[in-house]
Structure formats: C-alpha cells, structure tokens
Amino acid sequence: MVANRYTSMAYESADEMSFGKTKHPVKAGLGLEIGAGYTIPEVNYAPRPEAGASKEKLVNEYERITTDIMQRMVQVGFPAVILETEHVQQMSNNPEWGAEVAHAQKTIMEEYHDEYGIKCALRHTIGDIRENRDFLQLRGDKYSVFMEAFEKCAENGADLLSVESMGGKEVFDYAILRNDIAGMLYGIGCLGTLDMDMIWSDIAAVAKKTGTIAAGDTDCAQANTAMFIAGGLLDKNLAHTLAIIARAISAPRSLAAYENGALGPGKDCGYENVIIKAITGMPMTQEGKTSTCAHSDVMGNLIMQCCDVWSNESVEYHGEFGGTSVQCRGESLAYDCALMNTALETGNEKVLRDMFMLSDRYRDPQGYVLAYDNAYKVGEAIVKDGDNIYLRAKNAAIECCNIVEEGVAGKLSISRFEAGALKDAKAALDALPDDMDQFMDDCLTKYQSEVKVFLPENYGF
Amino acid sequence: MVANRYTSMAYESADEMSFGKTKHPVKAGLGLEIGAGYTIPEVNYAPRPEAGASKEKLVNEYERITTDIMQRMVQVGFPAVILETEHVQQMSNNPEWGAEVAHAQKTIMEEYHDEYGIKCALRHTIGDIRENRDFLQLRGDKYSVFMEAFEKCAENGADLLSVESMGGKEVFDYAILRNDIAGMLYGIGCLGTLDMDMIWSDIAAVAKKTGTIAAGDTDCAQANTAMFIAGGLLDKNLAHTLAIIARAISAPRSLAAYENGALGPGKDCGYENVIIKAITGMPMTQEGKTSTCAHSDVMGNLIMQCCDVWSNESVEYHGEFGGTSVQCRGESLAYDCALMNTALETGNEKVLRDMFMLSDRYRDPQGYVLAYDNAYKVGEAIVKDGDNIYLRAKNAAIECCNIVEEGVAGKLSISRFEAGALKDAKAALDALPDDMDQFMDDCLTKYQSEVKVFLPENYGF
C-alpha cells in the first residue's frame, strides 16, 4: 500500500482546535466514541516484576488491575474509560500470552459495561520486539511474530492497536549525544518514517481484518529519549532547544501511521500528537501532569490543551493508602476529564484550553513550540512539502527554530546555553541540501562508518 | 482566653470567593504570603514503616523527602511550595524527635531558598496523642507533652502549626453507625467545639511565643470518618446525605480554631474549610483529585473551587518510575496550582472556579452542599447564632438538609435510600430542643449510659 501523504491541514486555524473534539471521531470498544465532544481517561499500568513469573500470574495480575480500575470508575460516577496494556516483552514474544491477557481484561470490562452501562475500550500496545542484543532487526525473523501479536490481541479483545516503534533509533542515539542535527533528521525523519510506512500499512491491514482500530504510534524511542535526556530546568545533559527540534522532527514521522491507515487515538507519550491532530483532525491521547508517576516534564498542563484522551502513561501496580495505584491514578485522570467535559458542555473549552496552554507556555522552549498555535505552524511547515519525507522533516525543524527565536524576542527567556545550541542547530539545518537523495546518500555513507550498529538492510537499502 | 465567636460573614456574597485570594492573607516561612493572589502546592508524606525504627532513621527519611521535593520544584520551575509533616506517633510522644525532624527539614529548605529564591514554608501537624488504649484522655497527663510537641517544633523550624484533634469522637463513633443525628450533633458540634476552644487558645499562645502561625484544625476524626464510611456511590455503609450533615456540623466545630487565634491556612482534609473561609476570610488548604494517593472522594474538582493551598493529603515515601512518590505528587499539585494561578493572573478565576465546582456539583449530595454558593449559605446559618455552639451546629445541619432538598427539586438526583435517611435526619433535627442546656443535659445522660468509653471529665463536666 502506498502512504497517503498529508499536504493540507485538517483545521482552518489553530483556534479551531480544542480538547475533546475532532474532525474525525473514532468509534471503538463498548459504546465509546473518541474525540466526539468529550474527553476520556486512559489508565496505564505495569505489572509488578514478580507477576511476570508465569502466564497464569500475569493474566491474574491484569485481571486484578482491570477490576480495580472499572470498580473505581463506577464508584465515583465516571461515564467512560479506556485501559491501555503496554505489553511486557513476554506478551509480544509469545502472542498467545498477549491474547490471553486481552481476553481476560475484555471479559471483565464487558461485565461492567453490561451491569453499569459504563463506556469503555481496551488498547493493547505491542512491544517492538524487532531487535536482538546488538542490532535492530526491523525486517528480520521477528517481524512475523510482531504482526502475529497484533492479530492475536485484536482477535481476543483489544479494541485499539498501538506500538512505540523504533526505526531510526541506532542513528538517533548516536546523534543526540553529539548535538548532531543531521543525524537526528536522518534517524527520525527519514529512517523512522520509512519503517513507519512499512509496519503501519501492515497493522492497519490487521485492524481491518479483525474489525478493530489501528490507533497510532509515538516517537518514544527518539523524541522522548531526547526529552528525557534534556530533563528538568537544571539538568545539563542536553539543551532543551535541541530536544524540541527532535520533537518537531518526530511529528512527520509519527504522522506516517495515519498516512497508512491508523485512525487514532494517537498514543499518550507522543507529545508530537498536537501537531498531528492539527494536520489529521484525528483524536489523540496525551499525558502530562497526571502522569508524574511515570515521568516528569515541563509542560504538564499545556499538553492537555487539545487532548481527546488523557493518560497517566504508566504506573506500577501496587497499594497506596487510597487504593491501588491504578485506582488512584485513574481517579485523578477521570477528574481531569470531568473538568474538561464541563468546559465543553458549558461552552468554555477555549478559555480552559488557553489557561492550560498559557500556564506552561513560557516554562520551557519545548512547551512554547507545542503550544497549539505554534504547533499548528509546525504542521503547516510539514504539509507544505508533505510528499517529501526529508523536506517535511527539515521544514519542521527549521520552523521550530524560527518559533523559538520569535519567542525569545518576546516573553520566552532561554539560557545562553540553550540559545547557543539553537544557533548551532539552525546553522546546521541551513547547511543541509535541498535534495532528498543527496541527503540520504550522504547520511548513509557517514553513519555506516560512524555508527557500527547501523544496518542499512533494516530500511531496505 | 475567651473565644471570639463569628457572628457575620467575611464576604458580602458567595461570588466574591475564589481560590488563591483571601481577606486575610498570612505571611509565613521563607517569603510566602498565603492567600495573597496565588495558590501554593502543599506536599504531604508518610515515612516508610521501617524508617520508624530509630530517631536517626526517621530524621534521615524526612531529609530525603524534603530534598526530593525541593529539588523537583526547582527542576520544573515552580515558585513556591509548602511541606507538611504529619507526625507519626513517636514524634509527638517524644517532642525532641519532632523538633529534630523540623530542624533537619528547615535547614534543607533554607538552602534551597538561598540558592534559588524559592518561597517555602514548613507545616508540622502534631498527632493528637491524648488517648490511651480504651479512652480519650483529653485533659489527662499527656496534655503537657502534646503542647510541648507544638512548642519544640515551632522553635526548631516549623512555620505552621496544626493538629487533627479528636474531641467528641467517642460519642460520634457510636452515633454515626446508628443514624443518630443528635449524637453527631453532640459529639462534633458541642463536645468537639469545647475541646477545640481549649486546645486552640493554647496552641495560639505557643505560636505567639515562638513567632510562628497557628494554622488550623480539621474534623478528620469525625466528618472525614463519616465521609469514609459513606465511601463511593455504590457503598452501602452510610447514606451520603448523613455524611454531609456530619460535614455541615463540623464547620462550626473547626471554626473554633480561628475563634481562638488560628490564622490559617486551614488543614487540607477539612472539607468544611470552604464554609470556614466564607465566614473568616482566612486562607485554606484543600485536597481532592490530586490526593487520590490517600483517599477517594466524590468531589475531587469541586473542592479546588476556593482553595489557597492545594495538597495531596499523604503519600507513603517510595519509588515510582517518575521519581519518588513525593516528587510525583508534588509535581502534579504544582501544575494544578500553575493552572489556578494562570486563571488568577488573566482574570479568569471565576470561570475556572465555576467549572471546578460544576463538574462535581451533582455527583453527590456532599459535593452539592459544599459548592461555594451552598457552602456560603451554611456559613450564614452558622453565624446567625454564632454565639451559641449548639444552635449554630444545629442550624448548619438544618440548612444542609434544606439545601439537599432544594437540590433534589432541581438537578440533584439521590437514591431512595439517601432520601429516606435525609427525611429521618430532618425529623430528628426538628425534634431537638432550642435550648442548649437542655440538649447538653439530655445528651450527657443518654450517652453516659449508652457509650461506655465516654468520660464527661474529658470536657470539664
């Protein structure tokens, strides 16, 4: 299948965007319609380490988790919920494990739906198991197991299919610790997109066959890695201005899922999803201030601005004074959604959206660029050359630099160090060729010699 | 000292109230002004059980906790924070333990204040240790240790002094499991207030002497117990209509702290604080959707409506994927505050307040009565007979019933069971005498015979 590249925006203007509303709502699971005027909590969890000992223990752990969440939702009166199971390795490497977990969870969800009428859906996020100890093996032996994992889960109860895929990561990991913008662009924008095209046309086919939804991917392996290394305001491992360039480049990469048949909701940790929503008009999950259990970020409110589903990313299953961790986080998420839904029902969604956005707009250059108005501009830069995966990624990076520069001329203050990194990045971007083939050839030569784990055959070269 | 009873409201109208703003801001700690136009996160924590083994271990645990919180606050760019240390028993029973913890914490906070300019304050909440295994001993031997604990902590770094005192609990515990409204009124409204008057004039004297702030008390031991027993929507241990009557009665009881020299911020778990703020105009801490780690409630957003400080109630110190539990919860709270502060700075606080309130207004009768407009009415009922501790508690209870009834005539739907409990409660209230002395005498006789652990000498009878 050939990817349907986006060359225009779904929204006329940035201001048209809001949380809870999309151009293309998605019907899924038991009674849910996602992005259709209300927001939905999506609870994420990790089994305790000891639960991985056997398939029975693991299934049992997920059953407890599922019951706990459903029970708390009805206890506090929340009308809808999504559960996301991010596979532990065993579940993807042995697709029947994943399938059994999906089945066990869905059975419980159906009981609650029948008894209480609560609307719900189950997302399974398959692990990207296409690697061995030393190398990525994107097209190797494991590809069929990988696809089988999607299919088995879909057949056994999963409603939404996702993955956090890793194409391009070998080059990116090398580049990000060396301020190497060309490498980031090559890793995420080019290699990443090529791999996305391959896997998402296949995942979409599985979804079609099984009557489920191909939901979306995130550039966790790259843009989030950059965000993590960048860390908090006082960390000194990576300039935050570089982290946001990586993020901008990740938008056209993750967009490829939707160009190959995914329908959303995009996966929680894709901070690039706001750009993708502007382009596609599809629903997106986001995570932020209520996913502190999983990671710290510098835009915890801002990222709620246009979410349709609201997630805690991940929490290890354990007891807290207020219940189990999944109940506690689930309840917090659901209250956040109740607030957004109240805004939607009373026509105040835009002022709430703006407050979410403004409270972090100047906290960090990353938040500044992802503010919905600026994110929309990055989207425009992408669709301008939507057919050229290299150019659109480069456009995104350049637009990102421009936005930060404009910000600095206004109320965004950045450290001298961040400013220096931005200047160098801009210069590096300006020095890049306009021609995709030339760029691809240059990079292939360079990274084949510099990055010993980079195998061109992973990308069909 | 004689209590200065409130006989009028601090605000002209309910609509004047908002989060982050008070009539009487409180200066405390290192650069903080509480209720002066911005909201502040207050992080609460419990040491791990094993940390209680020795004083050294405990001090060390609190040092870690303090550093973790301060570090996360500066990492994400938050300008202010309060830390609350709720004493474990050893710290109040051995006042020098509490003092050493306070000193260790404050030293770290001062370092951060000096280096980063972050505004901060330390609250110590002394345990109400006035009981032995079988009985409350409110005026017994332990009273001097109790007061010494306040003083030692204040001298060694605590800025804000609080307690969750227990006066009246023996009668209340008996009454609440028997739908006994007179007992609830007697336990909370009369016995509770008498004990509050005693301890808070003493705590205020300690605060004066040590140059610290007497902050406030909460009816945790009674109204929160009722709220917990009432539980979620599907629990069947107590009608939620009764739980809210207990809450209404707790407002004049907790008010007594402020009538004896406390200045706020009131303690987090006092859901009655919104009523007290309406009466006193003093700043209040609240907890709700971000304190799910400690308990579940049915008004997680609503309770933010008029908070000045925003708390997580309590979280056991442990690791999460995103840092330690105190860092994770602290960051979530601080983002919530950033949102409220954005609203305040852009003049949108009333619409945000209303959205918080509305999202839970009809979730449960408890939230309905605590919605700021209704809470204000309860406040009016209290101050009408502000000088009579019995009548004002009875007024609060009756007004609470009226409000729920009005609500039911509108959009508040309650179960037949809740409605029945309300009707019975209303009838019981109507049957009570108008005369305080008579009520006190009747109750003394009744509960002395029915509740074997009730000792009249605890209340100076």
Place this chain on the structure above:
Amino acid sequence: MLDFTEESLKKVLTRYNVALEKEMTPEEAAEELYPKDELIYPIAKAIFEGEEDDVVEGLQAAIDAGKEAITLIDDALMVGMAVVTKLYDDGVIFLPNVMMSADAMLDGIEFCKENSDTAPETKGTVVCHVAEGDVHDIGKNIVTALLRANGFDVVDLGRDCPVDEVVAAVEENKPIMVTGTALMTTTMYAFKEVNDKLVEKGLNVPFACGGGAVNQDFVAQYELGVYGEEAADAPKIADAIIAGSNIAALREAFHKH
C-alpha cells in the same frame, strides 16, 4: 453562576447508585421475607425496624402464647436478623440499619435468656481485635456487629490490642475464628506475630484479617491467615468454618484477587 442542562449533566457524570436502585422499597422487600406465623412476624419486623421495645413486646406476646423463650432466639430473632442480613447483602438496606437491628436483637436475646433456664446455643465464639498500635476501630466495630447479627458470640478485645492478649483470649475462649483489623501499614505486622504465637501454641484457628492497610498477599504469607475484603465477609467466613472449611478452602473461597 455556571450550570448544566440536564442533557449536559449526563455527559459529565453518572449517578450509578441512583441508576441501579432496586425497584422495591426496603420495607416492601422485607415484607416478602418475613415469616408468616402471626406470633413471629411482629418480632421479625421489629428486628428489621431496629425497635427494641417492639421486639421485647413481641417476644412477651409469643411467650404468653406458650412459646418457649429460648427457642425464640433461633425461631424469631435470628429469622428476623436473617432478613436484615439478606437485604444488606443484596444492597437494599445499609449498614446503620443492620447495626440498629443487631442492637435490637441483642436486647431480644437478653430478654429471652432472662425468661428461660436453659442457656442458648450459639453458632460459636469469635475473638475480634484491632492490631497493636492502631486505634482505627470502626471497621472492627462493623465486623463485630455483623458477626453478632449472624448469631455468633463475640469476644471484643477492642483496639490497640497487644499480641499476647489476643493469644490469651484464644486460649481462654476456644473461638472458631479470630479476626484482626489494621488500617496502618505500620501496625499490620502484628498479625504475623499473633499468627506465630498461635501456631507455636498449637492453636490452629483461622485468623481472618482485614482493614484498609491489609491486603490479600500480605495475609497469605502466614499459616492461619484468611483475607477478608469487606466486613460482610466475616460472618460468611465464620459460617464456612462451621460448615467444615479448612484454611486452604477458606482462601480458595475468599481470596478474590
């Protein structure tokens, strides 16, 4: 002030309790369950309504009519209480009703005993306590009330109860079951000590544990432990013990997670 339309409201929250409420009123439901016997009926009804005076009045009438006082415990009081318990389990009535009915029942039992020479047979004795160091006793109070409501004798050791006192009470009272409640992560470890001392002394009685801080995995770590999630599980566990379940069987039935 902002407000919702009825339509909007439904999108933001669901009052599942109201939505699910049973058609019948509690009184109607109880009416269907009362025994038809015209001497027993008023006693059962008075139990349900928690009116001690009416209970005693009904008992007197039955005795006057020739019923044996001591048999009325099982034939009237327990029958009335069974109605209460069933409706509580079904979610038709709430805990305070049960508590008040239990109070009325205990008064009734007292009255029957006073009017009889033979001692009543109970289903068995249960020793209840709150863990050492812990004053949270509401959960325990509910447990004892429900046990009594179901015909068990309860030895209530109260809160903050030293380990040795529990062991001594077991030696003395030979209960069919011990219960423990703990709400603090710091206090629940006392259960393990109780268990060890009981085992040491060969007192292998099932030890049902519950309360906010306690969870199934913890309780399953010691030999005698049986975890109970809700207070209503306590009489069910006790009934199962009488019916012959051993600890393994109890865990099988009550460890739901």
Place this chain on the structure above:
Amino acid sequence: MLDFTEESLKKVLTRYNVALEKEMTPEEAAEELYPKDELIYPIAKAIFEGEEDDVVEGLQAAIDAGKEAITLIDDALMVGMAVVTKLYDDGVIFLPNVMMSADAMLDGIEFCKENSDTAPETKGTVVCHVAEGDVHDIGKNIVTALLRANGFDVVDLGRDCPVDEVVAAVEENKPIMVTGTALMTTTMYAFKEVNDKLVEKGLNVPFACGGGAVNQDFVAQYELGVYGEEAADAPKIADAIIAGSNIAALREAFHKH
C-alpha cells in the same frame, strides 16, 4: 488568545536555569583554565571545542617541536579534558560538549600511540554493561564517555548483557571497577547475580550501579554494590578507588540519601 504580562508571568513560573546562569560564557570560563604553554594551549582548546582535526594538528606541532608523543597524552590531552570535566561539573557546559571532547581526545590518544613505541599508562580499566534483559543504554553510554574522558580504559559490554559475560570480562580484564546500568524494575535484579558470582570467584571489585530503576537501598544490599546517582559520579568513584577507598568508604562518600 490569552497571554501574560511580564509581571504575571513571574508569578506563575520561574526559569531557575536562566536566573542562575553563570556570568561567564563557557568559552571565557575555559580560557581561564587552559594551560599557558603555547604548544599545549591549542591542543587543550581543540579538545574543549571537540575538533579532532585541530587536536591532531596541535599534537603534530608539539611533536615537531620536540615533545614526546606518549607524554602528550597526560600533559596535553588529559589537561584539556580536565577543563571540560570541570566546566561540566560546574554546570557551565553540557553533556554533548563532553561527548564531543571525549571523541576528540580519543582520536588524539590514537594519534599519540601511533607516533610512539611505548604504550601509554592509563589510570585503570573499567568494565561497563547494561543489565541482562534491558536495552536502555543511553545512561551507560554517558558513563563510558565520562570515564574515558577522565582517562580510564573502558571495556564496554553493551546492553542486555548476560551475567556470565560480565563475570568473564572481569576475570579477563582485571578492572578496578565494574559498572552496571538498569532502567527497569524487572532487570535490576541481575546486579545481585553478578555480585554473587564475582564474590564466589573471589573477584572483590567495586561494582558501581545506577540507572533509572536502581536506588541506593537496593544497591546497598549486595557486598560489592556502590550506588551512583549521576553518570558524573562514575569517574569520581573510579578516582576514589585509585586513591585507595574501599567499598565501605565509597558508600560513605557516594550514598547521599
């Protein structure tokens, strides 16, 4: 669209990084630290700037001027790298600068070796790995780069490294220290196994462990374990080992919690 005034903005958030930034630019700060010797200066500066070509050029010039190639490693390359490390520790420069300087330094060392007959003396060898089952290797990559930057030889066993391979590498390379990185709660237990096998074989080498999932309390549980919070601690621990610290002393110094 809503916006803040400058005044409002300050009340909602504080950019502590901007507020605290040092007065001096990194270049100015580095300038103050470079050695004055006119042959060494350009090499140190080229290291700081991460320009391998300039490093090699500077080394060539120094050799041409009569300096001994192998001594230039300590006298020029390490001196330049010390500037980089100091400024990184002081928060003046960021990690990528260190990485690029380290790359340049390694090229320089290579060049010196090629131009000399004697082998250079290093401070010691360190064996680094990511725990079995774990592919998160960025932290480990930073650790190895900083160790190299500080003059240590690194044997990098990569990620997802089987326990036995670590033990074999220790037997073979006789390192002064082993490092382990784990980011998953499921994989960190491998450290304990590594420890046990090392102890069994009498290989009592300090085992520095770090990474997102790992915490001090866990590491303190096995004999050889020393917890490191930040990658920058790794060379500091290694230096302390050379200076004679045993494991107890290392824990004393690096276990901050």
